[in-house]
Amino acid sequence: MTPFDDIDIAENSFCLRDAQIHRAFLDSGDMPVEADDAVRCDVIVRGGRIEAILPSGDAVDPTLPIHDLAGRHIWPGLVDAHVHLDKCQAFPRLIGADGTFAGARDATTADREAYWSYEDLYRRMSFGLRAAYAHGVTATRTHLDSPEPQAEISWRVFRRLRDEWRGRIDLQAVAFVPLDVYGTPFGARLAQIAADAGGVLGAVTRSTHGLHGMPFEGFERLLDQLFGLAEAHDLDLDLHVDESGDPNARALAAVAEATIRHGYEGRVTCGHCCSLAVQPEEAAARTIARVAEAEISVITLPVVNMYLQDRTPGRSPRWRGVPPVAELSAAGVSVAVAGDxxxxxxxxYGDHDLFDTFRQAVRILQLDNPVGDAPALVTSVPAGIMRLPDQGTLRVGGRADFNLFNARNLNELLSRPQGDRILVRGGLRVRPRLPEYSELDPPRDHAPIQTIRTETVE
Structure with missing residues (x-):
C-alpha cells in the first residue's frame, strides 16, 4: 500500500487505481455499489480532465503513471453554499460578543460601523477564501451585510475577489439586510447593486432592530416587495429564516406562501429554519409540505446553530438548534449543510473547513447508520442550489478537481479530521498553505470598539 503522502501527482495525465467513490458523486449508475454506498473503481485523468471512470482493475494504459489508492476515498470539491466572509476573522477585536444572538447582532453592527473599510474587508475575506481553498472547497456563496452605505464597499470587494479566485473557487454573493430595508428607497438600489454584480437577492426575515420570531408591521407586504424586486431583476432569493427556538415563529411558512403566490418555485433558498424543530408536529408537517410544494431549498448550519441557539448564561442548552432535516428530505426538499x-x-471558532462541518453534521443531525446520501449535502446538493452543474460531482469529461482522503470507508473518513487530505486541481496536486493568523494583526492605530449599537443585519 503506497504511503498516502507519497501520492505525488505531478502530471495532469494519470490513473488512480482502486479508488472508492460514493455513489452520490457519480452521474452514472452502471457500476456495482459496494459497502458504504461506494463504487470501487479506476479513474483515468488525461490533460487535467476525467477521461474515464471504470470498474476497479479495468483501466489499462501503460503510457500513464499509476497511483494505487488501495481503496481510499475520492470526493469532488466541496461546495459551501452559506457563509459570511465579510464577518469572518473579526472575533479577536469584538466587544460584547457573548455567544447570544442579541449580543452577536450588536457586536457585529459596532464592528461594521467602526472597521469595515475596503482594506479590512479584503484582508479578512481573502483570508477566509485561502483557508477554504486549502481545505478543499471549490465553490462558496457568501452573504454580504449590505446596509447603506456599506453595500457599495462590500460589493466592490466581492467583485475583486471573484475575479481573483476564478478557476479556483466559484464565488457567489447574496445582498443581505433585514427585511424592512426593502420598504425603503434603498431597497430598490440594493437590488440593482446585486443585479449589476450577478448576485443573489437576500434578506433576514426580521426587522432591523428585532430578533427572529418577533412580529413586525407589514411583514407580508415587505415579502411581496422583496419578491417583486427579485422578479424585476430576474434574481434568485436566499433568505435567513426563523433562526430561533421560538415555536411560534412562522416566517418559513410565509415565505413558502409568497413563493407560490409569485410563481417563484425553485428559485428560493432558506437558511437556518431552526424554529421548525420546536413547533408542534402537525404545524411543522404543514409547513414542510408547503416548502416542498414551493420547491424551496433549505440550508442547515448545524455547527453554528448548535453553538448559538438556546444559549442562556448559567443554563445548559436543551436542544440542538437545527431544523428537522430527515423530515424535510423525506418530503422531497433539497437540503444542504454549510459552514455559516x-x-x-x-x-x-472554525477554520472555513466544510469537511469538518460535515463530520460534525453527521453527529449533530444523526445522519449515520447508514450515512446513505449524506455526502451529497456538502457537494452535489449545494452545487444545485448555486446552479453550478460542474461542481459537486465526479463525471467523465469534467475537470479533475477532487480531494483524496486517507480513509478506506466512511467510518475511517468520519473518525479522523482528515488534515492530511490531498487536493487535486486540474489534474495536478496543489499544496496550498493555511494563512497565518498573524496576517490579521491590526495596525498599531487600530483601537478596540468602545460602544455597542443596536442596529445590524443578522
Whole structure:
C-alpha cells in the first residue's frame, strides 16, 4: 500500500487505481455499489480532465503513471453554499460578543460601523477564501451585510475577489439586510447593486432592530416587495429564516406562501429554519409540505446553530438548534449543510473547513447508520442550489478537481479530521498553505470598539 503522502501527482495525465467513490458523486449508475454506498473503481485523468471512470482493475494504459489508492476515498470539491466572509476573522477585536444572538447582532453592527473599510474587508475575506481553498472547497456563496452605505464597499470587494479566485473557487454573493430595508428607497438600489454584480437577492426575515420570531408591521407586504424586486431583476432569493427556538415563529411558512403566490418555485433558498424543530408536529408537517410544494431549498448550519441557539448564561442548552432535516428530505426538499460563520460574533471558532462541518453534521443531525446520501449535502446538493452543474460531482469529461482522503470507508473518513487530505486541481496536486493568523494583526492605530449599537443585519 503506497504511503498516502507519497501520492505525488505531478502530471495532469494519470490513473488512480482502486479508488472508492460514493455513489452520490457519480452521474452514472452502471457500476456495482459496494459497502458504504461506494463504487470501487479506476479513474483515468488525461490533460487535467476525467477521461474515464471504470470498474476497479479495468483501466489499462501503460503510457500513464499509476497511483494505487488501495481503496481510499475520492470526493469532488466541496461546495459551501452559506457563509459570511465579510464577518469572518473579526472575533479577536469584538466587544460584547457573548455567544447570544442579541449580543452577536450588536457586536457585529459596532464592528461594521467602526472597521469595515475596503482594506479590512479584503484582508479578512481573502483570508477566509485561502483557508477554504486549502481545505478543499471549490465553490462558496457568501452573504454580504449590505446596509447603506456599506453595500457599495462590500460589493466592490466581492467583485475583486471573484475575479481573483476564478478557476479556483466559484464565488457567489447574496445582498443581505433585514427585511424592512426593502420598504425603503434603498431597497430598490440594493437590488440593482446585486443585479449589476450577478448576485443573489437576500434578506433576514426580521426587522432591523428585532430578533427572529418577533412580529413586525407589514411583514407580508415587505415579502411581496422583496419578491417583486427579485422578479424585476430576474434574481434568485436566499433568505435567513426563523433562526430561533421560538415555536411560534412562522416566517418559513410565509415565505413558502409568497413563493407560490409569485410563481417563484425553485428559485428560493432558506437558511437556518431552526424554529421548525420546536413547533408542534402537525404545524411543522404543514409547513414542510408547503416548502416542498414551493420547491424551496433549505440550508442547515448545524455547527453554528448548535453553538448559538438556546444559549442562556448559567443554563445548559436543551436542544440542538437545527431544523428537522430527515423530515424535510423525506418530503422531497433539497437540503444542504454549510459552514455559516467563522471566528466572528455569531460563532467564535472554525477554520472555513466544510469537511469538518460535515463530520460534525453527521453527529449533530444523526445522519449515520447508514450515512446513505449524506455526502451529497456538502457537494452535489449545494452545487444545485448555486446552479453550478460542474461542481459537486465526479463525471467523465469534467475537470479533475477532487480531494483524496486517507480513509478506506466512511467510518475511517468520519473518525479522523482528515488534515492530511490531498487536493487535486486540474489534474495536478496543489499544496496550498493555511494563512497565518498573524496576517490579521491590526495596525498599531487600530483601537478596540468602545460602544455597542443596536442596529445590524443578522
Amino acid at each position: 460563520n467563522c471566528r466572528d460574533a455569531f460563532y467564535a
